[in-house]
Amino acid sequence: MPELPEVETVRRGLEGFVTGALIRDVEVRRDSCVRLTPGGADEFRGRLLGARIVGAARRGKFLWLPLGAEDALSAHLGMSGQFRVHAVPADAAPEPHPHCRARFTLEREGQELTLDFLDQRTFGYLHVEDLVPTPDSLPGGQGADLAAVPVSVAHIGRDALDPAVTPELAARLWRRGTRGIKQVLLDQTRVSGIGNIYADEALWLARIHPERPADALTARQARELFDAVRAVMERALAQGGTSFDALYVNVNGESGYFARDLEAYGRAGQPCARCGTPIVREVIGQRSTHWCPQCQRRPRRYAQRRGPVSR
DNA sequence: AGTAGCACCTGATTGC
């Protein structure tokens, strides 16, 4: 569920809480939340005990806590993952929530802290892995944390708020292939961080039909789409992200407020804020997709591609 | 190489 603005909200919350902390204890409450680790929960715990967290980093929706320059505690929130912080020792913290998959006891400046990883749908996961330099690392970087990424993140493209991604670069990455642009926006190997909500919102803002073939986008449309992605994400970030329910909250358990500003996502049947035409919803590429049939027209010449496929 | 389809889960909501 969480997309870039939500994951960044979590990252910021973690950064202030865990930076400089020593990992004193690791309680894995559900083994399957530890993935990509041959030795499972035991290895996970073994590599973390005594390690010091030096920051909190993110690329797209992938999050990691570097343990120095060599390795990191990596996390992906999947559809429902959360981190929750308690500035008290574990024995004074609330009983773990039924969805709590792992509990960490940290020590920082002589204080014991408790960090919980919750995940209702269990698509999220944790692991410890090496940091590797990536070919597109920013020279000089934005601090040591960004000069390298975890192995599991190396195949992910730079994200939509990364200063190294220019509108021209995004246009080049997106205007390839014949799939609809909505599906291409969700492809994390191109420009990462965009999920189902912000894809629909950005396409609405840029007035582009979600099924327009990626290679039929003009360079100008692609640049406008990138501007739209950034605008939507920056506004969402300023409001702490989008919360529909308790499945997305920040590290303090608080909701984000961007849901009230959504113009397309989840608004099927309601009037478009620009023209009043009811927003439509249709499943495209197995994802629920929302758009204004008036503002986001499918050009006739491309509409033919939707016709019956001969086989 | 690029793309489509499905698998991985739990829980809330909807419909019969």
Place this chain on the structure above:
DNA sequence: TGCAATCAGGTGCTAC
């Protein structure tokens, strides 16, 4: 009331 079907913010693997 009960039960089944449907839906949900994501990723990655397999097979074409």
